Amino acid sequence: MSEDLRIRLLIVDDEQSIRRLCMTVGEALGFTCMEANSGETALALLEEQPAHMILTDMVMPNMSGLEFLEKAKKLLPRSEVAVMTGHGSIETAVQAMKLGAYDYISKPFSPLEELRLFLRRMAEKVHLVEENQFLRERVDTESDLHGIVGSSAKIQDVLRMISRLKDTRTPVLISGESGTGKELVARAIHFRGTFANRPFVAVDCGSLVPTLIESELFGYEKGAFTGALRSKTGLFQSANGGTIFLDEIGELPLELQAKLLRVLQEKEVRPVGSNQKVKVDVRVVVATNRDLEAEYRNGTFRKDLYFRLNVVTVHLPALRERRSDIPMLTHWFLDRHAPDSSMQVTHAAMKCLMQYDWPGNVRELENCIERAVALGDGKTIDLSDLPPTIATASPSPEPAPGMITDTVSSTDLEDIERATIERVFEQVKGDKALAGKMLGISRATLYRKLKRYNIGGRQEMGPGSQALQ
Numbered sequence: 001m002s003e004d005l006r007i008r009l010l011i012v013d014d015e016q017s018i019r020r021l022c023m024t025v026g027e028a029l030g031f032t033c034m035e036a037n038s039g040e041t042a043l044a045l046l047e048e049q050p051a052h053m054i055l056t057d058m059v060m061p062n063m064s065g066l067e068f069l070e071k072a073k074k075l076l077p078r079s080e081v082a083v084m085t086g087h088g089s090i091e092t093a094v095q096a097m098k099l100g101a102y103d104y105i106s107k108p109f110s111p112l113e114e115l116r117l118f119l120r121r122m123a124e125k126v127h128l129v130e131e132n133q134f135l136r137e138r139v140d141t142e143s144d145l146h147g148i149v150g151s152s153a154k155i156q157d158v159l160r161m162i163s164r165l166k167d168t169r170t171p172v173l174i175s176g177e178s179g180t181g182k183e184l185v186a187r188a189i190h191f192r193g194t195f196a197n198r199p200f201v202a203v204d205c206g207s208l209v210p211t212l213i214e215s216e217l218f219g220y221e222k223g224a225f226t227g228a229l230r231s232k233t234g235l236f237q238s239a240n241g242g243t244i245f246l247d248e249i250g251e252l253p254l255e256l257q258a259k260l261l262r263v264l265q266e267k268e269v270r271p272v273g274s275n276q277k278v279k280v281d282v283r284v285v286v287a288t289n290r291d292l293e294a295e296y297r298n299g300t301f302r303k304d305l306y307f308r309l310n311v312v313t314v315h316l317p318a319l320r321e322r323r324s325d326i327p328m329l330t331h332w333f334l335d336r337h338a339p340d341s342s343m344q345v346t347h348a349a350m351k352c353l354m355q356y357d358w359p360g361n362v363r364e365l366e367n368c369i370e371r372a373v374a375l376g377d378g379k380t381i382d383l384s385d386l387p388p389t390i391a392t393a394s395p396s397p398e399p400a401p402g403m404i405t406d407t408v409s410s411t412d413l414e415d416i417e418r419a420t421i422e423r424v425f426e427q428v429k430g431d432k433a434l435a436g437k438m439l440g441i442s443r444a445t446l447y448r449k450l451k452r453y454n455i456g457g458r459q460e461m462g463p464g465s466q467a468l469q
Helices: 016-028 039-048 065-075 090-098 112-137 153-165 182-191 210-218 254-266 292-298 303-309 323-337 347-355 361-375 413-427 432-439 443-453
Strands: 008-012 032-036 053-057 080-085 104-106 172-175 200-204 243-247 283-288 312-315
Touching: 008 016, 008 039, 016 032, 016 112, 032 039, 039 053, 039 065, 053 065, 053 112, 065 080, 065 090, 080 090, 080 112, 090 104, 104 112, 153 182, 153 312, 172 182, 182 200, 182 243, 182 283, 210 254, 254 303, 292 303, 323 347, 323 361, 347 361, 413 432, 413 443, 432 443
Parallel strands: 008 032, 008 053, 053 080, 080 104, 172 283, 172 312, 200 243, 243 283
Antiparallel strands: none
């Protein structure tokens, strides 16, 4: 087993017999074990060989266990530190937990199984935190991607298309099932390019009252119809110079489709009740969850409008077609709905999220995570926090406690991570700084991942590259 995949456990105690006993149990659990006979020696060792888990005695010469705990947590804030106490020193152990200790265990260990179970529980927490941290590191910021999160090939194709379209005036048709994020793509096309400082107007054609669609889109004059007490500018005029996004374009009645085609061709609108036409300079982006080609063949959508809009098509895949992005999306939504909690997702819960078909796509996943945050304990999302329809899947077997893996389903998340890094590393021709930026992780973390998966040959590791990321 690669050393990078094994939990590193440091035993700190001035009694050699205790150190040997703890190391024997730790090694039997699959840990890489280290030992130190004092706090000073342990801190020096941690500078060179960071540990995931530290088990320290409370009473030692020179540096006390409490003092060592404080220094160790400052040096490695993400390492778990547990304390060993003798009988009658529980009060000191409680004080240690207030300083950030994971837990305490009393000496002598009786029975020995107590120590084994204690270390197993500690390892499970380390594994959970490590996995969740890795997933968070891979999520790019919303300002960069406007909420489009994922590293799968299909979503990367969408991002490349956005990059090509961001500065053009070409009409764009975005297709995809409901909940896949079509408006996010429209916003990214607008706000990532030269139109960013110009108006962006989003219109849900399916929610407009049919009798009022024309007046909403093109505006109206005072007295044009009952209730028109004053003139109103239409949405096309409001978007002048920028982008208008017409969501669910297939919902437009045929009569309005003809008028929209005229606007696209003549670049002008005529408000309801007016004889005057108003020039508009608008980039049109439309979206639909329907098969417009089939609809124009059936006569329910205008053929000429279809070809006018279908200059460039961006297809958004359903979430079930890019399951490898579910962990990243999950932590994206966790950071959105519980920004200060650092909530974790158990393996069993992530397994169910990965297996579910998500008929409501990304929108349904966000609703699921928001619900789990509301019902959870603020620390961990487990099966009981998921909706019953999602939580019915059987959880995958827990990994061995000594191994840090990223398994979340039958598709190994570790394989997904490796493939993602390999693809990005190849795209940037080995440029580590650029690869780290594209992956959304620090250079030190990238070096650790490259070494772990043996990508790009032997990597030169900087002096701080062994630190826990």
